Amino acid sequence: MGARTRKGWRKVINGVNLSAFIVVLFIGLPLYWLIISSFKTPAALGASPPQYWPNPWSGANYSQAFNQYNFGQYFINSVIVTLVATALVLIFGTMAGYALGRLPMRGKFTLMVTLLIISLFPEIAVIAPLYTLLKDLGWLNSYQALIVPYVAFNLPFAIWILRNYMLGIPKEMEETGRIDGAGPLRTVWSIIIPMALPGLFTAGIFCFTACWTEFLMALTFNSADSYKTIPVGVATFGTALEVPYGTIFAASVVAIVPIGILVFIFRKNIISGLTSGAVKG
Amino acid sequence: MATVSMDKINKVYENGFHAVKDIDMEVADGEFVVLVGPSGCGKTTTLRMVAGLEDITSGTLRIGGKEANDETPKERDIAMVFQNYALYPHMTVAENIGFALKLRHLPKDQIRAKVSEAAKILDLTEWLDRKPGQLSGGQRQRVAMGRAIVREPSVFLMDEPLSNLDAKLRVQMRAEVQRIQRRINVATIYVTHDQIEAMTMGDRVIVMRDGILQQVDTPQTLYDHPDNVFVAAFIGSPAMNLYDAVLGEDARSIKLGSQQVDLPDTVAIKRPALRSYIGKDVVVGMRPEHLRAAPPDYTGPTLIGNVELVEALGSELVVHFTIDANRVLAEGAVDKDEAAAVKDGEGVARVAAKTPVKPGDKLPFAVDIEDMQFFDTQTDLAIRD
Numbered sequence: 326m327g328a329r330t331r332k333g334w335r336k337v338i339n340g341v342n343l344s345a346f347i348v349v350l351f352i353g354l355p356l357y358w359l360i361i362s363s364f365k366t367p368a369a370l371g372a373s374p375p376q377y378w379p380n381p382w383s384g385a386n387y388s389q390a391f392n393q394y395n396f397g398q399y400f401i402n403s404v405i406v407t408l409v410a411t412a413l414v415l416i417f418g419t420m421a422g423y424a425l426g427r428l429p430m431r432g433k434f435t436l437m438v439t440l441l442i443i444s445l446f447p448e449i450a451v452i453a454p455l456y457t458l459l460k461d462l463g464w465l466n467s468y469q470a471l472i473v474p475y476v477a478f479n480l481p482f483a484i485w486i487l488r489n490y491m492l493g494i495p496k497e498m499e500e501t502g503r504i505d506g507a508g509p510l511r512t513v514w515s516i517i518i519p520m521a522l523p524g525l526f527t528a529g530i531f532c533f534t535a536c537w538t539e540f541l542m543a544l545t546f547n548s549a550d551s552y553k554t555i556p557v558g559v560a561t562f563g564t565a566l567e568v569p570y571g572t573i574f575a576a577s578v579v580a581i582v583p584i585g586i587l588v589f590i591f592r593k594n595i596i597s598g599l600t601s602g603a604v605k606g
Numbered sequence: 607m608a609t610v611s612m613d614k615i616n617k618v619y620e621n622g623f624h625a626v627k628d629i630d631m632e633v634a635d636g637e638f639v640v641l642v643g644p645s646g647c648g649k650t651t652t653l654r655m656v657a658g659l660e661d662i663t664s665g666t667l668r669i670g671g672k673e674a675n676d677e678t679p680k681e682r683d684i685a686m687v688f689q690n691y692a693l694y695p696h697m698t699v700a701e702n703i704g705f706a707l708k709l710r711h712l713p714k715d716q717i718r719a720k721v722s723e724a725a726k727i728l729d730l731t732e733w734l735d736r737k738p739g740q741l742s743g744g745q746r747q748r749v750a751m752g753r754a755i756v757r758e759p760s761v762f763l764m765d766e767p768l769s770n771l772d773a774k775l776r777v778q779m780r781a782e783v784q785r786i787q788r789r790i791n792v793a794t795i796y797v798t799h800d801q802i803e804a805m806t807m808g809d810r811v812i813v814m815r816d817g818i819l820q821q822v823d824t825p826q827t828l829y830d831h832p833d834n835v836f837v838a839a840f841i842g843s844p845a846m847n848l849y850d851a852v853l854g855e856d857a858r859s860i861k862l863g864s865q866q867v868d869l870p871d872t873v874a875i876k877r878p879a880l881r882s883y884i885g886k887d888v889v890v891g892m893r894p895e896h897l898r899a900a901p902p903d904y905t906g907p908t909l910i911g912n913v914e915l916v917e918a919l920g921s922e923l924v925v926h927f928t929i930d931a932n933r934v935l936a937e938g939a940v941d942k943d944e945a946a947a948v949k950d951g952e953g954v955a956r957v958a959a960k961t962p963v964k965p966g967d968k969l970p971f972a973v974d975i976e977d978m979q980f981f982d983t984q985t986d987l988a989i990r991d
Contacts, residue, residue: 497692500659505706505753506680515705519696 356581363387363574370571386575390562395550396576399558402547403580406468406554407536410475414483414532415525417476422487422524423517427499437488444481448541459546466549474546475536483528490524491517526594534584555580608670608683608760609635610656610793615665617651617817625651627817629665633761636791638784640808642798644840644938648817649797650765656795657686657763670760685754686763689770691746693738693753700725700734703752724756727786744775751783755790762787762794768803780806801841805829813837815938830977835986838891838979839936844924847897847953848934850983851890853883860890863931863951867907869975879989880980888989889934891979894924897955899963900972908970911953913963925955925963927971936986 362370363386364379390396425433455474456465464470494517502512518525540556547553553561559576563569588595610633617626626648633639641649654660656667658679667674674682685706693702700721701708707717725731728748738746747767754762767783768776784807787794798804804811805825813820813828813836821833832838838846852861857874860867874880900908911927928951935948955971963969980989 495690495692497688497690498694500657501686501688501692501694501753503659504657504679504684504686505757506709511709516694519694522696 359574360578363571363578365571367571386571387579389569389572390576390579394558394562394572394576395553396555396558396579398551399553399555399576400579402468402552403537403554404583406471406475406543407533409468410472410479410536411529411532413472413476414479415529417480418483418487418528419513419518419521419525421480421484422491422521423513425484426488426491427496437485440481440484444478444485448478452541452545455542456545464546466547466552468552470546470552471536471539471543471554474542475539479532479535483532486528486531487521487524490521494520523594526591530587530591530595533587537580537584608793609633609668610761610795611668611671612652612656613666613668615652615655615667616663617648617655617660618663625817626655629814629819631812631819631822633793633795635793638787638794638796638807638809640796640798640804640811641814642801642804642811642840643814643820645799646816647814647938649799649814651817652814653686653763653765653795653797656682656761657684658682682761683757683759684761684763685757685759687750687754687765687767689766691738691750691767691770693746693749695738698735698737699730699741699749699752702738702749703756706753706757720756721752724752727755727789728752743771744779747771747779748782751786755786758790758792760792762790762792764794764796766798767796769798769800783807802843805841811841813840815840831988831990832891832979833988835889835891835934835981836936836939838981838988839934839939842893844894844954844956845940846979847892847894847955848936848981849890849929849951849953850932850934851888853880853886853888853980855884857881857884860888862890862909863929865909865929865931867909867973867975869907869978873975873978877980877990879991883980883982883989887983889981889983889986891981892953892973893977894954894956896974896977897953897957897971898974899925899955899957899961900970904970904972907973907975909973910968910970911955913965913967913969914949914952915965916963918959920959922959923957923961923963925957925969926952927955927969928952 361377361379364382364384365376366381366383366385369376369379424430425437459465459470464473498516498520499512502516507515538556539554540560543554543557544560547557550558555576559573559580562573562576610631612629612631615626615629616624618624629648629652631639641652643649651660655662656669658674658677658681662675669677669682669684694705697705700718703724704717704721707720712720721734722731725734728751730745730748730752733741733745733749738749741749747770750767764783768779771779780803783796796803796807804813805828808825810822811825811828812822815836821828821837823831828837828841832841832846835848839848849862854861854866854869857880858869858871860869897909900906909929911925911929913925913927915926917924917926928949931951933948933951933953940948957963957971981987982989
């Protein structure tokens, strides 16, 4: 079956695969450079010609990030702020998405458009008034100074995703639940939420990533070292005279690991969430 | 175990649409009643009002003799099978069937026992651990049935449960649904737009149109003695041939276009009301099987049709013919596309398989006068006594 083998070979190298490969290279190379650089010694970092593979491997950058700088604390801060904000976004987003997708309500369209407009607001436009507001509340340098604005900024998008997901759940599912004897809360918990799970994963990952990488508000509202999140913390590594690239690389690698793990675990759910509504099914 | 009774039930939607008008009906304990009508006739709305999924605008609904207008679906103790089955996709077959029992806080071993019993009845035992997505259409349908019967409800409601199945499976499941209904023996209301399902399944059939109840009867009575033109046209396949006609002198003949068909005097004796229509317009109805190919020596009343099309079904021939009388189409009884395809004066006859007939022939049909139906042209009501 010689013809078949040639066909198989053509299957691997063709236009579509090649372009996908280029795209992956485009995104992957900087990531590769970041990861290998984080394991290089300071001397190897600036070497010319550049080292494509660390030699020797060094963990010094990582120990420096955690020991010389307060990276452990930044990491904990980021985890707290991101997890709480994401959880709140999902709770409110589910409720609002259900109401907007399902319940008879006046002015749904206006509300959805308003949400869309809000989600398009640039952060920078509201950061000054938010700062004075938080200052008056006495919330500067606290977790809620980030959690509350993060929820506000990410909720509209989450509501859109979840509402569209809820729309795709047949009305008979709830009616069947009612006939089976489930009350409204039970219906939402046992029937609607399990069916909307891919939507929840998608909204959750988007929100998690947005909060985890947010810089401007974190920098403005929480200047105290004990409340800095990873992006701000890493950016302020070093002094005016010295930029510790190796340490920054190491910290960045640690910062992207959680997102990588989350996406890897929930990849199937995220994809089905993203494509829902494309085909009625 | 309960009866269902409706007393002047009305449904008016918020937008003013009057979907169901003054429905009166009784369903006895253990009875299988089929609600049939064209789409949009209010049959599903009626069912949903019984289920408690739709508010009743006015009138009284009683389940087991107790007024149920304001009861929740749960309190009414009904089970319902939906057209799209509405199975919980994230639960296994066993969990789907047992969900209602779980909500009632039945002990786990009892739930398991009841679920496995229902599964046995429905032949689902080996699929209990599967998710609905892994099942075929027929199996999903049976899970939906299982979910309903496991609760031992007092009323069993079904909303076009077979319409998502392919034709062959539908025939099988018709028998299956009937078997299960006999076995659990509870009052059942079954909604369908398919008059064959209505005829084959119901102890009694309720025909609805535009929110109004047209006729409630056993399938055979409905077929033999339709109360009005709509029921006559809706029940039966191929449909009844309905023509404008003029009743002749002494009710001894009927004029269909240019043809005159003689009537024996028994016709008017059996239908005294017919006398007041002498010389007036009436609608005449003849079932396709009551028009047979007349043998050469036939002396009884005949009707000559121009053969347009012959469909050989093996067991019989379905002959489409035209006469020069005006064909009456009951609005809503056949869908619009179908109605548009009907030629002027077209009729259908079922004749014996080996009859030598081809398009273009002028075929004399022997008319079974005794089975002829007469209707008032104004009220559409049957002219009987």
